[in-house]
Amino acid sequence: MSKKPEKKEVGTTGHVWDGIEELNNPLPRWWVWIFYATIVWGIWYSIAYPAWPLLKGATEGYLGYSTRAEVAADIAAVDAKNADLVGKLEAADLTALSGDAELYQFAINGGRAVFAANCSQCHGSGAAGAKGYPNLLDNDWLWGGSIEDIAFSVTNGIRNEHSPDARWTEMPAFGEILSKEEIAAVVEHVRAISGQEADAALAAAGETVYLDNCAACHGDAGEGLRDMGAPTLNDAIWLYGGDVATLTETVTNARFGVMPAWSEAYHPAGGLSAAEINAVAAYVHQLGGGE
Amino acid sequence: MSSSETPPSLYAAHEPVFPRRVSGFFRSLKWWIMAFTLGIYYLTPWIRWDRGPEMPDQAVLVDLASRRFFFFWIEIWPHEFYFVAGLLIMAGLGLFLFTSALGRVWCGYACPQTVWTDLFILVERWIEGDRNARVRLWNAKWSLHKARLRVTKWTLWALIGLATGGAWVFYFTDAPTLLVNLVQGTAHPVAYTTMFILTATTFFFGGVAREQVCIYACPWPRIQAAMMDEDTITIGYRDWRGEPRGKLRKGEVDPAQGDCIDCMACVNVCPMGIDIRNGQQMECITCGLCIDACDDMMAKIGKPRGLVDYLALKDEVDERAHRKHAPIMKHIFRPRTILYTALWSLVGFGLLFALFIRPEIDMTVAPVRNPTFIVQSDGTVRNVYDIRLRNKQGEPRPFGLSVNTGTNLSIHVEGIDGTLVIVPADEMKQVRVYVDAPKGSPESTTDRSPFTFWVTDLNSQDRASVGTIFNGRTN
Numbered sequence: 001m002s003k004k005p006e007k008k009e010v011g012t013t014g015h016v017w018d019g020i021e022e023l024n025n026p027l028p029r030w031w032v033w034i035f036y037a038t039i040v041w042g043i044w045y046s047i048a049y050p051a052w053p054l055l056k057g058a059t060e061g062y063l064g065y066s067t068r069a070e071v072a073a074d075i076a077a078v079d080a081k082n083a084d085l086v087g088k089l090e091a092a093d094l095t096a097l098s099g100d101a102e103l104y105q106f107a108i109n110g111g112r113a114v115f116a117a118n119c120s121q122c123h124g125s126g127a128a129g130a131k132g133y134p135n136l137l138d139n140d141w142l143w144g145g146s147i148e149d150i151a152f153s154v155t156n157g158i159r160n161e162h163s164p165d166a167r168w169t170e171m172p173a174f175g176e177i178l179s180k181e182e183i184a185a186v187v188e189h190v191r192a193i194s195g196q197e198a199d200a201a202l203a204a205a206g207e208t209v210y211l212d213n214c215a216a217c218h219g220d221a222g223e224g225l226r227d228m229g230a231p232t233l234n235d236a237i238w239l240y241g242g243d244v245a246t247l248t249e250t251v252t253n254a255r256f257g258v259m260p261a262w263s264e265a266y267h268p269a270g271g272l273s274a275a276e277i278n279a280v281a282a283y284v285h286q287l288g289g290g291e
Numbered sequence: 292m293s294s295s296e297t298p299p300s301l302y303a304a305h306e307p308v309f310p311r312r313v314s315g316f317f318r319s320l321k322w323w324i325m326a327f328t329l330g331i332y333y334l335t336p337w338i339r340w341d342r343g344p345e346m347p348d349q350a351v352l353v354d355l356a357s358r359r360f361f362f363f364w365i366e367i368w369p370h371e372f373y374f375v376a377g378l379l380i381m382a383g384l385g386l387f388l389f390t391s392a393l394g395r396v397w398c399g400y401a402c403p404q405t406v407w408t409d410l411f412i413l414v415e416r417w418i419e420g421d422r423n424a425r426v427r428l429w430n431a432k433w434s435l436h437k438a439r440l441r442v443t444k445w446t447l448w449a450l451i452g453l454a455t456g457g458a459w460v461f462y463f464t465d466a467p468t469l470l471v472n473l474v475q476g477t478a479h480p481v482a483y484t485t486m487f488i489l490t491a492t493t494f495f496f497g498g499v500a501r502e503q504v505c506i507y508a509c510p511w512p513r514i515q516a517a518m519m520d521e522d523t524i525t526i527g528y529r530d531w532r533g534e535p536r537g538k539l540r541k542g543e544v545d546p547a548q549g550d551c552i553d554c555m556a557c558v559n560v561c562p563m564g565i566d567i568r569n570g571q572q573m574e575c576i577t578c579g580l581c582i583d584a585c586d587d588m589m590a591k592i593g594k595p596r597g598l599v600d601y602l603a604l605k606d607e608v609d610e611r612a613h614r615k616h617a618p619i620m621k622h623i624f625r626p627r628t629i630l631y632t633a634l635w636s637l638v639g640f641g642l643l644f645a646l647f648i649r650p651e652i653d654m655t656v657a658p659v660r661n662p663t664f665i666v667q668s669d670g671t672v673r674n675v676y677d678i679r680l681r682n683k684q685g686e687p688r689p690f691g692l693s694v695n696t697g698t699n700l701s702i703h704v705e706g707i708d709g710t711l712v713i714v715p716a717d718e719m720k721q722v723r724v725y726v727d728a729p730k731g732s733p734e735s736t737t738d739r740s741p742f743t744f745w746v747t748d749l750n751s752q753d754r755a756s757v758g759t760i761f762n763g764r765t766n
Contacts, residue, residue, distance in 0.1 A: 026303040028507060098706065126661030137675075140668040195670070235668035236730070286705060288665070288675065288725055 082106070090275040094147045097282055104282065111283025114276050118262065119284075127287055132240055132257055138289050140237040142229045143167050145291035151281035154272070155263040158229070162268060163261035169228045174213065175252035182209045187247040193222045193234040194242060307429060308502060308564035310412055311422035311556075315583025324400050325409055333454065336461035340364075343685025345716040353463050359717070365646065366683060366717075377642040381635055388631035390518040392623045394525035398511065399578035404496060404504050407455070408562065411448055411497040418444045422559055448498045449490060456489030502563045505576055512573050521605040522622045526577045528557075528568040528599050531611050536568075539592060550598050556588050557581035557599055567599055652690070652755040653681035654746045659723075663762040670730030672764050679721045680746060682714035688748055689713050692724060695743040699732035700761065711749070726761060737763045 015022040046052065049061040060066075079086075085106045098104045116125065122133040129135035134142060143153050156163040159170075174183060189206030192198035211220065217230035224232030231239055240246050240255060264271040272280070284290070338350035340363055347354065352361040360367040360375070367374050389396050398405060419425050419440050431437055460482045461469060472478035473486075496504055505512060519525065533551030551568070558566045560580045565572055567581045585599040606616035659675040666672060682688045692710040694700050704710055705723040714720040724744075728734035734742075740761040747754045 026301055028503065029302040029304050030503070031507065032302050124661075126659070128662035128665070135665065137662070137665045137673075138667050232668065236666050236670040237668050288673070288705065288723075 086275045089278050090273070092278055094151055094278060094281060097147065097278075098286075107279045107282040108286060110276070111279035111281070114272060114280040115283055118272065119280065122259075127284065132255070134239060135237070136284050136289065137287050138237055139291075140232060140235060141289070141291065142226070142231055142239075144226050145285075145289055147281050147285040147290060150284050150290075151277055153259070154277050154281055155261065156266070157261035158257060158259040160258055160261050160266075163263065163266040166261055167229055169217070169230070170256065171217075171230075171254040173252065173254040178209065178213065178251075182206075183248060183251050186210050186214065186251060187244055190222065190233050190247055191242065191244070194236070195234075196242060305503065306564065308562065309422045309425045309429070309559075310562045310580070311559040311584075312416060313556075313560040313580050313584045313587070315586055317579030317583050321400060321409065321578065321580075325406050328401060328406055329410070333458045336458060336466040342366075343716070346685040347465060349465055351462060352465075355463060357717075368681065368683070368719075371649075374642060374646070377638055377645075381638050381642075384631055384635040384638065387518050388628060388635060390515050391520070391523060391631060392628045394519060394523050395512075395515055395575070395577045398505065398515075398576035402576075404509070405562075405576060405578065407451075407493060407497040408501050410451065411501075412562065414447045414451070415444055418447070445494075445498070448494050451497075452490035452493035453486065455493045456486035459489050460485050502574065505563065506574050520627070522603050522625055522627075524601050524603055524619065524622055525571070526567060526575065526579065526582065526599065527571070527602050527604070527607065529597070529602075529607075529610065530568065531607075533568070533598050550589070550594050552588070552592060554588055556584040560584040571604075650755055651683070651751075651753050652746055652748055653683065654744070654755055654757055655679045656744055656757045656759050658759055658762075660762075664764055666764060667727070670735075672728045672730075672735040674726045674728075674761050676724045676726065676744070676759065677721055678724050678744065678746075679719055680712060680714050681719045682716060685716050687713055687715050688750060691747045691749050692722075693745045693747070694726065695745065695756075698740075698742050699728055699734055700742060701727050701729075703727075728761065728763065733763075734761050735763050736765065738765050739763075 011024045012021045013024045046059075047061065048063045049065055050058050051061060052059040085103060088100075088103055089107055089110075092100075092103065092107075097107060115123075115127070119127075123129050123136055124133075127136040139145070141149070143149060143158070152165075153167065156165040156167065158167045160166045174186075178186070185202045185206030186209040187206070188198045188202035189204075189210045192200075192203040192206075210222075217225050217228045218233050219225055219230075222233035224230050238246075239257070240250055261267060262272045262277060264273060335351050336349065339348050340350035340361075341348055342361070347361060349361065350363050352359075354361065358369045386397055415425065419428050428437060428440065457473070464482075469478060469482065473482065500508075528551075530549075530551075533549045535547070535549050536551035536553045537545065537548045539552040557568070558581075560583070561567070562578060562580065563574045563576060565574045567575065579601070581599050582597075582601070586596040589596050589598055603616075603622045605622070609616040655678070657677040657679070659677060664672050664674055678692070680690050682690075690712045692702060692704065692712060694702055702710060703725055704712065705725065707722070712720060712722055726742075728740075734740045740763060741758060742761055743756050743758045745754055745756045
């Protein structure tokens with residue numbers, strides 16, 4: 001639908017290829033000025049801000065800007081904003097913590113981060129534990145599941161050389177004390193009281209062995225003893241396993257689970273502040289098993 | 292080319308445009324559309340809408356801080372952002388529809404660039420006079436008179452820009468409060484910065500850049516050609532009627548001469564500074580002012596109107612062949628526009644449907660699968676679920692949680708005695724729910740048992756449910 005020829009003549013650049021002429025529709029001049037302005041801006045920017053790569057690092061820029069410093073400043077600002085809450089958490093009465101909604105939520109959120117960074121390596125990111133590392137979600141606690149018990153366990157750890165207050169007991173290796181037949185019998189007894197399939201005759205024989213050797217710590221009925229960190233044997237939860245082979249190994253060689261003392265006073269590589277310990281205790285306590 | 296010639300300049304200086312005042316049908320239409328669109332823009336933030344004591348009472352509010360969008364009776368939460376995406380798709384399809392049917396009507400009548408430029412030109416004409424006076428002033432040396440006119444004009448432009456930026460920020464927080472704060476100087480710095488930027492850009496785009504934005508900055512003129520065809524109604528010059536053009540001299544009637552008297556009225560009123568008689572041009576925003584100007588002139592010389600007019604390119608073929616061209620509706624209703632309309636309606640009805648089936652109670656259940664289950668000391672098997680309850684009403688609501696009957700499952704909520712969860716007004720609350728299957732029950736020993744969470748609004752007894760899976764212990 002071509003209309004009549006252009007009234008306003010569009011000039012050509014004079015370039016001709018195979019009879020095709022190149023029309024000259026020039027750019028507006030302000031466009032060029034913007035282009036020059038971006039060059040000037042680029043020069044200014046590369047002087048003002050970190051820009052040119054050198055062998056080590058880059059030019060710093062006279063404004064001294066750095067993203068790392070900005071992050072550090074942001075972190076410092078958050079720390080300053082939270083200083084009150086951290087102070088309150090450090091001095092908090094843990095049993096009354098859940099009464100202060102803001103502080104409690106702060107503790108749980110902080111505790112989640114502390115747990116992920118320091119505890120999840122053994123206890124799992126979901127706190128479900130692993131063989132030899134207790135599950136923190138259930139209602140069975142070796143040393144106590146109140147928020148204060150948890151805080152104490154985190155502070156001083158279990159069976160370590162660093163904290164003088166570390167929870168410490170030691171199960172004897174019964175392989176040196178009992179015969180193999182006695183161990184086999186006591187294993188069947190433990191399986192019986194925990195509601196698992198067991199050889200009734202062996203289990204009956206094992207009861208005597210159990211009462212003579214194990215009941216002092218694990219209780220007459222296998223109910224365990226928290227003062228000794230002795231696991232409950234008549235329930236459905238096993239730290240190492242409730243099958244015959246694992247139980248036999250446990251009785252023969254004993255177990256010696258160790259946890260570091262996380263307090264700054266004891267931990268050889270830094271550890272956690274009092275507020276961080278309170279936070280992680282609050283977090284673990286509200287995972288479903290807390291007492 | 293011979294190398295002795297001086298090469299032509301690669302860059303052209305900006306030629307200022309001084310549109311003349313014009314009156315007529317399209318000019319009036321544009322005034323009304325300007326009043327309507329600017330009215331909507333400036334006044335909307337001031338409309339009040341009662342949503343209850345704990346909710347904002349602004350009818351249209353983009354609440355970025357609490358991540359809510361309020362539009363009269365509709366409230367959009369962040370997870371419902373697909374409504375916004377749908378509206379954007381509708382806007383795009385609507386633009387395609389109007390462009391394929393009526394050419395660049397968006398550019399000519401409704402685009403903010405056009406509307407504000409029109410307003411700025413109105414102010415300019417009001418202060419400095421019509422086209423000839425403005426050209427004279429442009430060419431005049433700087434004097435007190437020129438400075439006074441220019442400063443007055445710039446001040447008014449800046450005030451319009453300020454109102455534009457001001458209206459913008461009112462959409463994002465309670466307008467009356469913000470206005471008081473702005474005047475007292477206690478508003479948030481972001482409000483002042485935004486207003487300053489919008490004032491400056493409005494001033495620059497409406498006052499200085501004008502048609503340069505359409506020609507060089509906007510992608511739409513380049514894209515719109517793909518939506519137009521020979522049936523699209525656009526603005527054209529009937530050169531078969533107007534040519535050969537020539538000056539009309541009193542008493543002389545040249546039968547060979549066309550209707551165009553080369554009065555340049557269409558060129559003088561054009562805000563884009565083009566000559567419509569040169570045919571379809573990328574610069575043309577189809578504002579219709581040349582039609583008004585030419586019709587006015589044709590009436591004066593006693594010729595029929597419509598030498599410059601809205602027409603489809605197909606009409607040109609028919610008119611040249613002295614055939615009657617198709618009626619306008621036949622141009623507009625064609626497969627292409629019907630398809631755009633259908634798609635547009637489809638998205639629109641989809642959004643309306645989604646809006647009306649939005650549940651009054653909103654619950655999502657996220658099973659915690661790390662670990663999949665927990666064994667308690669008595670052999671009970673436990674699963675954990677993160678449940679999010681959204682209360683989209685203006686007062687706190689008590690929600691009762693339960694699982695469907697016919698299972699052995701029991702539930703309790705972390706940190707709460709019982710299963711009653713009170714969610715504050717217009718908030719989302721997440722709770723961790725423990726579901727226990729007693730030792731030996733089918734659920735505790737089956738790999739996957741489906742069950743249903745029910746949530747009941749204890750005030751209204753409205754219920755909602757979400758199905759999920761319980762993981763038992765199989766070894």
